[in-house]
Amino acid sequence: MKKNCIMVIDDEKIVGDMARRSLEQEGYEVETFLNGESALARLEQKAFDVVITDLKMKGIDGLEILRTIKQLYPQTVVIMITAFANLDVAIEALRDDVHDFFPKPVKIKDLKASIQKALNKHAD
Amino acid sequence: MMKIEHKIYLSNIVHILLLLLIGTIAMHNLNALYTKFRFITIANELNAGFLGIRLAEKNFLLYDDKTALDEISKEIRQTSTTLFEVRNDIIRAVGAVNYGKLTDLLNQYNQMVAKIRQRKFSPDGSFNNQLRAAGQELKNFSNDITELESTNIGRIIIRSKTILHFSFWAVVLFALFFSQLIVRNIGSSLRRIVNLTQSISKGNYQPIDTKPSADEMGAVVIAINSMATELGKREKEIIQSKRLASIGVLVAGVAHELNNPLNNISMIAQTYESVYESLSREERIDFMNQIEEQTERLRLIIKNLLDFSRPKEPHLSQADPNHVIQKTLELISNMLDVSNIRTTLNLSDELPDFYIDEHQIQQVLVNITANAIQAMSDGGRLTISSRYLEKEDEVEFEIRDTGKGIPPDYLEHIFDPFFTTKEEGGTGLGLWVSYGIIKQHYGNIRVKSSGDAGTVFFITFPSCNKIKRCTSNEKELHNGH
Numbered sequence: 001m002k003k004n005c006i007m008v009i010d011d012e013k014i015v016g017d018m019a020r021r022s023l024e025q026e027g028y029e030v031e032t033f034l035n036g037e038s039a040l041a042r043l044e045q046k047a048f049d050v051v052i053t054d055l056k057m058k059g060i061d062g063l064e065i066l067r068t069i070k071q072l073y074p075q076t077v078v079i080m081i082t083a084f085a086n087l088d089v090a091i092e093a094l095r096d097d098v099h100d101f102f103p104k105p106v107k108i109k110d111l112k113a114s115i116q117k118a119l120n121k122h123a124d
Numbered sequence: 125m126m127k128i129e130h131k132i133y134l135s136n137i138v139h140i141l142l143l144l145l146i147g148t149i150a151m152h153n154l155n156a157l158y159t160k161f162r163f164i165t166i167a168n169e170l171n172a173g174f175l176g177i178r179l180a181e182k183n184f185l186l187y188d189d190k191t192a193l194d195e196i197s198k199e200i201r202q203t204s205t206t207l208f209e210v211r212n213d214i215i216r217a218v219g220a221v222n223y224g225k226l227t228d229l230l231n232q233y234n235q236m237v238a239k240i241r242q243r244k245f246s247p248d249g250s251f252n253n254q255l256r257a258a259g260q261e262l263k264n265f266s267n268d269i270t271e272l273e274s275t276n277i278g279r280i281i282i283r284s285k286t287i288l289h290f291s292f293w294a295v296v297l298f299a300l301f302f303s304q305l306i307v308r309n310i311g312s313s314l315r316r317i318v319n320l321t322q323s324i325s326k327g328n329y330q331p332i333d334t335k336p337s338a339d340e341m342g343a344v345v346i347a348i349n350s351m352a353t354e355l356g357k358r359e360k361e362i363i364q365s366k367r368l369a370s371i372g373v374l375v376a377g378v379a380h381e382l383n384n385p386l387n388n389i390s391m392i393a394q395t396y397e398s399v400y401e402s403l404s405r406e407e408r409i410d411f412m413n414q415i416e417e418q419t420e421r422l423r424l425i426i427k428n429l430l431d432f433s434r435p436k437e438p439h440l441s442q443a444d445p446n447h448v449i450q451k452t453l454e455l456i457s458n459m460l461d462v463s464n465i466r467t468t469l470n471l472s473d474e475l476p477d478f479y480i481d482e483h484q485i486q487q488v489l490v491n492i493t494a495n496a497i498q499a500m501s502d503g504g505r506l507t508i509s510s511r512y513l514e515k516e517d518e519v520e521f522e523i524r525d526t527g528k529g530i531p532p533d534y535l536e537h538i539f540d541p542f543f544t545t546k547e548e549g550g551t552g553l554g555l556w557v558s559y560g561i562i563k564q565h566y567g568n569i570r571v572k573s574s575g576d577a578g579t580v581f582f583i584t585f586p587s588c589n590k591i592k593r594c595t596s597n598e599k600e601l602h603n604g605h
Contacts, residue, residue: 012384012387012388014388014391014392014414014418015387015391018388018392018394019391021395021399022398022399025398025399083379084376084380084383103383104384104387105386105387105390105391106391107394108398
C-alpha cells in the first residue's frame, strides 16, 4: 500500500524534526520545510495528502500557503498550527477551509488523530 | 453685564430719541419761521395801507382837500378788514398785546377822522397836529413790529443753525462712544476666546475662564469650556485605549515569543516518550540538550522582558547633545570598523543643552545606529547630524544610513514591540524601548525610508530651557541671541 505523504512547514526547526519522528513512526512519509517558498516549490513537484503549516512565517505565510493549496491542489488537506493563540486568525483560516487548527504547544496525539480523520474522510 | 444684543437695542433707542428731539426742535423753528415770514408779508401789505392813509392825510392837512377824508376812511376800512382777517397770523407772530395796540391805534385815528367828517367841530391847528401825530404813531408802530420780526427771523435762523450744528456733533459723539463701547466689549471677549482656543489647541483642556460674563460672549466661553472638558475626557479615553491596545500588542507578542520555545520543548518531550525505545544513548542526550537550549531561549526572553518592564529610574541632568553623540560613537566604533562603514558627523556648534538621562539616550542612539549598521551589511555611509530647531526650541538628531531601507508596509510597525525584520537575533524590542525613552524625555522620533536610498531617523528633544530645566546658563547665553 502506498504511504500517505505529509508536509510540515515551520520556521522552528524542532517542530519539523519532532513531527517527522512521530509521524514516520505511524507509517507516514514526511518532508519538512523551514519556509513557505521552498514548500510551494516542492508542491509543484510532488502531491501531498496533508500539509501541516505554521501560520506566522517570514515571506510566504501560512494563510498564503493555505490559499495556494486550496486553489491549485484542492485534494490536499491543510492543518494550521500557530504560536499566536489568536481567535480572529483561526476564524479567518477556518473560513478558508482549513481542516484543523492547533495552537502551540501542540499535542502530537491530537495532531495524529486529526491527520487520521482527514485521511479517512478522503478515502471515503 | 448687559447682553450685547440689549446694548445695541439701547444704543438704537437713544439714537432714535435724539433724532426725534432734534427733528422736533427743527420743526418748531421752521414753524416759527413760517409764521414770522407770513407776518412780514402781511405787514408789508398793512404798511402800504398805512402809507396810503398818511398820503391822504397829507392832502387833507396841506391842501384842505375834503375828498381826502373819504379816501382816508376807505383806506382805514380796508386796513381794518385786512387786520381782522389775518388777526390769527398777526397774533401768532407778534402777540395779542401788539395786535391790540395796533387796532387801538387804528381805531383812535379812525375816530379822529370820523369827528372831522361829521363836522362836529372845525379842526384847528392843534387837532391837526394830534391827527398827524396819531398817523405817525400808527405808521411807526407798524414799522417797528415789522422790523422786530425781521430781526427775529434772522435770530431763529441762527439759532436753528447752532442747534443743528450741536445736534450733529452730539449724534456723532454719541455714536462713536456707543460703538466704541460695544466694539471694545466684543473685542476683549473675542481675545479671551482666542486665548482660550489657543490654549486648547496646545492640549490644555482645563476651563480657564472661571467666571464667564452674562452676555453672548459668556455663552460662547461656556460652550468652549464644555467642549474643552469634553475634548480632555476624550483624549484621556483615547490615551487609555491606546495604552490598552499597546498592552494587547505586547501581550500577544509575549505569548507568541514564549509559545514557540514552549511548543518545541513540549514536542521534544512527547516525541521522546513515544520513540524512547528506538533511541540510542547519544540521541537521548541530544533530545535533552535540545530541551535545555529551548529553556535557555525562554530564559533570555524573560530576562529581556523584565529589563524592559522595570525601566530604570532615569538620572536626568543637563548635557551637551554633541557630547552624547561623541560618546555613543565610541561605543559603536568597533562595530563600524568591522562592518566597513564610513562615518560622517555634521554637528552644529550652535546647540543649546538638553535635559536627559545620558545613559538612556546613548542606548537609543546605539539601538538606531546598530540597526543602520545591520542594514548596511555590504558597507556604506552612516551620517549623524545635530541641529538646533530655533522655532520649536528643540535639538534634532538625524541618523542616516545608505542601507537597504525599510519596506513601506513595515514602516508603521517598526516601533511596535516584538516587531523585527531581522532573520535571527532580533528581539523586536530595540525601537520600541527607544520610542518609550524618547517619549519620556518629551521628545519625538520619526523615520523616512525609501528602498534604495536608505533610512533616516529624526529624533528631537526640547532644549533644557524649553522645559525650564537649565541648571547652568552658560549655553543659554550662547543661544540667547
